[in-house]
Amino acid sequence: MSELLEVRNLSKQFSSHRGLFHARRTMYAVNDVSFALPAGRVVGVVGESGCGKSTLARLILRLIEPSDGTVSFDGLALLKQRAGDMRRLRARMQMVFQDPYSAIDPRYTIARAVMEPFQIQGKRFTTAEATATVEELLAMVGLSEQMADSYPHQLSGGQKQRVGIARALALKPALLVLDEPTASLDVSVQAQIIGLLEQLRDELNLTYLFISHDLALVKYFCDEVLVMYMGRIVEAMPSTDVNPRHPYSKTLLDSTFEPDPKQRRNIEALSDEVPSPFDLGSGCAFAARCPSVSARCRNETPILSTPGRSHAVACHHPN
Amino acid sequence: MMLRVDNLGVSIGSVRPLSGVSFNLGKGETVGIVGESGSGKSLTAMSVMGLLPLINGEITSGSINFDGTELTALSEAEYRLLRGGRIGLITQNPMTSLDPLKKIGPQIDVVARLHLGLGKRAARERTVELLGDLRISDPASIYHLYPHQMSGGMKQRIVIAMALAADPDLLIADEPTTALDVTVQAQIIRLLMDLVTDRNLSLLLITHDMSVVAQTCDKVVVMYAGTVVERGTVEAIFDSPHHPYTQALIGCIPRGLVGEMRLQGIDGTVPSVVHYPDGCRFHPRCSRAEDICATIVPELVETQNAAACHFANEET
Amino acid sequence: MIAAISNSGFGRAFSTPLGVIAGGFLILLVVVALFAPWITPFDIALQDLDNRNTAPAWPHLMGTDEFGRDVLSRVIYGARTSLSVSATAIGISVTVGMILGAAAGYFGGMFERAVMTVVDLTWSFPDILIALIFVAILGPGLTSTMFAIAIAYLAQFTRLTRAQIVRLKQETFVEATINLGASPIHIVFRHLLPNALAPVIVVAMLAIGDGIVLEATLGFFGLGAQPPTPSWGAMMSSGTAQLFIAPWVIILPGVAIAITVIAVNLFGDELVRALDIRDRLRGS
Numbered sequence: 001m002s003e004l005l006e007v008r009n010l011s012k013q014f015s016s017h018r019g020l021f022h023a024r025r026t027m028y029a030v031n032d033v034s035f036a037l038p039a040g041r042v043v044g045v046v047g048e049s050g051c052g053k054s055t056l057a058r059l060i061l062r063l064i065e066p067s068d069g070t071v072s073f074d075g076l077a078l079l080k081q082r083a084g085d086m087r088r089l090r091a092r093m094q095m096v097f098q099d100p101y102s103a104i105d106p107r108y109t110i111a112r113a114v115m116e117p118f119q120i121q122g123k124r125f126t127t128a129e130a131t132a133t134v135e136e137l138l139a140m141v142g143l144s145e146q147m148a149d150s151y152p153h154q155l156s157g158g159q160k161q162r163v164g165i166a167r168a169l170a171l172k173p174a175l176l177v178l179d180e181p182t183a184s185l186d187v188s189v190q191a192q193i194i195g196l197l198e199q200l201r202d203e204l205n206l207t208y209l210f211i212s213h214d215l216a217l218v219k220y221f222c223d224e225v226l227v228m229y230m231g232r233i234v235e236a237m238p239s240t241d242v243n244p245r246h247p248y249s250k251t252l253l254d255s256t257f258e259p260d261p262k263q264r265r266n267i268e269a270l271s272d273e274v275p276s277p278f279d280l281g282s283g284c285a286f287a288a289r290c291p292s293v294s295a296r297c298r299n300e301t302p303i304l305s306t307p308g309r310s311h312a313v314a315c316h317h318p319n
Numbered sequence: 320m321m322l323r324v325d326n327l328g329v330s331i332g333s334v335r336p337l338s339g340v341s342f343n344l345g346k347g348e349t350v351g352i353v354g355e356s357g358s359g360k361s362l363t364a365m366s367v368m369g370l371l372p373l374i375n376g377e378i379t380s381g382s383i384n385f386d387g388t389e390l391t392a393l394s395e396a397e398y399r400l401l402r403g404g405r406i407g408l409i410t411q412n413p414m415t416s417l418d419p420l421k422k423i424g425p426q427i428d429v430v431a432r433l434h435l436g437l438g439k440r441a442a443r444e445r446t447v448e449l450l451g452d453l454r455i456s457d458p459a460s461i462y463h464l465y466p467h468q469m470s471g472g473m474k475q476r477i478v479i480a481m482a483l484a485a486d487p488d489l490l491i492a493d494e495p496t497t498a499l500d501v502t503v504q505a506q507i508i509r510l511l512m513d514l515v516t517d518r519n520l521s522l523l524l525i526t527h528d529m530s531v532v533a534q535t536c537d538k539v540v541v542m543y544a545g546t547v548v549e550r551g552t553v554e555a556i557f558d559s560p561h562h563p564y565t566q567a568l569i570g571c572i573p574r575g576l577v578g579e580m581r582l583q584g585i586d587g588t589v590p591s592v593v594h595y596p597d598g599c600r601f602h603p604r605c606s607r608a609e610d611i612c613a614t615i616v617p618e619l620v621e622t623q624n625a626a627a628c629h630f631a632n633e634e635t
Numbered sequence: 636m637i638a639a640i641s642n643s644g645f646g647r648a649f650s651t652p653l654g655v656i657a658g659g660f661l662i663l664l665v666v667v668a669l670f671a672p673w674i675t676p677f678d679i680a681l682q683d684l685d686n687r688n689t690a691p692a693w694p695h696l697m698g699t700d701e702f703g704r705d706v707l708s709r710v711i712y713g714a715r716t717s718l719s720v721s722a723t724a725i726g727i728s729v730t731v732g733m734i735l736g737a738a739a740g741y742f743g744g745m746f747e748r749a750v751m752t753v754v755d756l757t758w759s760f761p762d763i764l765i766a767l768i769f770v771a772i773l774g775p776g777l778t779s780t781m782f783a784i785a786i787a788y789l790a791q792f793t794r795l796t797r798a799q800i801v802r803l804k805q806e807t808f809v810e811a812t813i814n815l816g817a818s819p820i821h822i823v824f825r826h827l828l829p830n831a832l833a834p835v836i837v838v839a840m841l842a843i844g845d846g847i848v849l850e851a852t853l854g855f856f857g858l859g860a861q862p863p864t865p866s867w868g869a870m871m872s873s874g875t876a877q878l879f880i881a882p883w884v885i886i887l888p889g890v891a892i893a894i895t896v897i898a899v900n901l902f903g904d905e906l907v908r909a910l911d912i913r914d915r916l917r918g919s
Contacts, residue, residue, distance in 0.1 A: 192584030220573035255505030
């Protein structure tokens with residue numbers, strides 16, 4: 001199976017400016033991330049706030065320029081594309097954003113918002129064709145064509161997110177990056193949207209990169225789970241066998257409660273003092289909080305190794 | 320019985336967002352009120368705390384009985400003695416609960432001094448001890464920090480400290496972990512559960528997250544569109560939910576893998592508070608609905624769980 | 636753009652009594668100014684030396700000046716001058732200011748610094764001083780006046796637009812549009828400027844009021860519109876000599892200025908209120 005997306009050693013560095021009283025400090029929002037996304041699969045990236053998953057999404061779509069590393073999309077070196085080619089290429093790799101409330105220009109009607117992708121990519125339509133396309137796209141995401149003339153503020157969160165999905169799919173992309181698409185929605189609406197995404201994936205042969213803080217959701221929806229912490233991927237597991245070997249992944253799993261009172265978790269104590277991401281230096285980023293920490297962990301950064309073929313972990317003392 | 324809410328009804332202006340809300344909370348028990356947005360769960364908490372006047376609301380029917388005292392009959396002055404004293408409140412957003420211009424230590428002291436009449440030094444010692452109980456390392460130094468110098472999880476612990484400073488009997492936690500990261504949430508939940516056990520607290524936990532309820536609660540109250548649709552022990556609710564909304568809500572939680580279960584959403588949207596449907600408020604979205612549901616409001620039927628559904632007694 | 640303006644709350648500004656009165660007056664004023672040649676009872680240049688300095692009475696409802704010219708007709712024509720000069724100048728100022736501000740806000744960096752520094756320089760000069768500089772260079776007349784008004788308020792529009800653009804740039808829908816492959820031109824003209832328009836329009840309205848006063852001030856010193864073009868300021872200036880004989884010659888144009896500027900400001904306030912609510916509604 002060909003790799004639709006291949007990411008190698010991707011990094012993004014941010015520095016705070018040198019002030020009068022402190023030296024310039026740098027931090028890695030994304031640090032040496034590599035993974036591959038085969039066509040037709042769903043890969044999930046899970047992590048808490050500050051782990052870099054949203055930055056990773058934007059690096060992959062080249063909405064931010066990386067400091068280092070390469071991104072290869074369908075065989076093309078993404079970072080070498082010139083502005084014009086890049087703009088055209090964007091039609092094939094789209095994103096669904098976290099916040100449906102601000103993802104649509106409040107002055108645009110839904111119809112106009114849904115047709116905008118075509119307008120941007122220079123496709124012309126007659127009025128009749130445009131109306132038909134809007135209807136088709138809205139129907140595809142489960143909205144009635146009566147919404148075409150509404151404004152975003154007249155729609156619910158779930159409906160707005162469906163419009164976001166329609167816009168993303170208008171140009172028939174191959175890759176869809178979903179950045180916490182249901183985080184701000186009620187649980188029942190989240191279920192609707194996930195159901196829609198499942199259906200669309202089958203119908204349209206899409207490949208998804210699904211980013212979330214919700215491990216249960218990622219486990220359910222994705223074929224593979226990548227766990228991120230402080231800019232690095234610390235573990236990669238197939239979702240059929242989520243058996244964390246990295247201490248952080250284990251903590252994350254233990255923190256994800258089951259909807260079953262007979263399966264209550266035993267929550268281990270963990271310091272929630274996360275160290276500052278600035279000037280981390282060498283050594284494992286989780287060392288400050290890890291129950292299995294050793295001297296080696298503080299000095300040597302663990303690399304993502306591959307114990308079994310499909311299960312990789314970046315730890316000196318995996319379980 | 321620490322808290323007994325009976326047929327509570329609340330109005331805000333011409334709108335009646337809450338009605339028919341009834342549930343009990345025993346001493347040392349943890350009861351979870353669970354519902355999505357627009358369910359009225361936060362409003363219920365505010366009613367118990369007597370904070371409705373802040374949003375121009377008022378209790379129009381029913382009673383709230385706290386350890387023998389009828390809260391609906393209290394004056395504001397009497398309520399103020401209870402609030403922060405025998406009833407502690409933890410709100411969702413620690414950012415807004417803490418005064419950004421004061422150190423956190425004194426903010427906690429104030430509660431003890433006000434309700435327990437402690438002097439400055441005694442209150443301070445007590446606060447430091449409390450911070451230690453909340454598993455904050457080096458509490459004596461933390462005492463002097465400002466809110467902006469702390470992480471979200473730490474701030475929430477401070478808010479919990481403020482709620483516990485006067486040794487309350489009842490703790491109301493309104494979405495205490497929603498704004499926090501997953502691992503931090505787990506730590507706070509663990510802390511709350513330990514506190515409940517150590518201090519024999521009664522905890523009213525308000526959340527939208529059924530998984531949190533499963534992890535923590537003894538009893539569950541499910542709310543939808545301003546009314547209670549089902550309540551029961553946590554085992555009974557998850558094992559055999561009787562109300563279609565409860566069933567649907569549990570079915571919305573992703574479990575296992577794709578293929579093992581299909582995530583079922585609930586069609587439609589939560590009704591607006593100005594336009595509650597006639598009869599059963601859930602009927603427009605219910606797959607089990609029949610004509611009777613559109614006209615007659617179902618009562619809470621006492622089965623194994625109490626479910627407000629015309630078909631609650633059916634085999635699920 | 637037009638849809639954006641009509642959507643932007645102009646209509647809602649008329650929803651209160653104050654909005655109706657102020658807005659209604661302004662509309663009336665514009666109509667009167669437009670149709671001046673057909674409305675004025677007398678030719679503005681017509682001198683009637685037998686009827687010099689007559690008090691307001693039929694047929695001269697505002698009296699006559701020292702040349703026997705009908706004051707009412709001159710005030711009406713003065714409205715034409717004041718409104719057109721101020722509106723045109725502010726119109727130019729808004730256009731240039733918005734484009735500069737949008738570019739500065741969108742591209743940032745050194746370009747932004749350069750633009751804002753230049754613009755801030757103009758802001759540090761008092762309006763009158765700028766006006767006098769132009770008069771010194773170009774000579775007195777309407778051209779200098781318009782340049783003066785345009786430059787005097789350019790800084791405000793540039794700053795305001797830039798601030799809006801910087802804020803709007805971070806909205807998710809901008810990111811979404813970039814992700815669809817949009818060029819900066821598309822983003823600035825189709826998303827950023829339309830959303831930034833509302834507050835700028837309000838400030839523009841208020842600036843028109845200021846512009847009218849500036850034009851009148853220049854006119855008072857004989858540096859604005861040159862005769863025979865009537866100007867409220869010039870009328871007041873020449874009326875000072877007759878202050879005790881025919882006070883209406885100086886008072887009535889002054890009253891016209893005052894009422895117009897008050898109406899502009901009141902309507903501007905109503906606009907602010909109307910747009911604010913709209914924005915809040917949209918956000919919910």
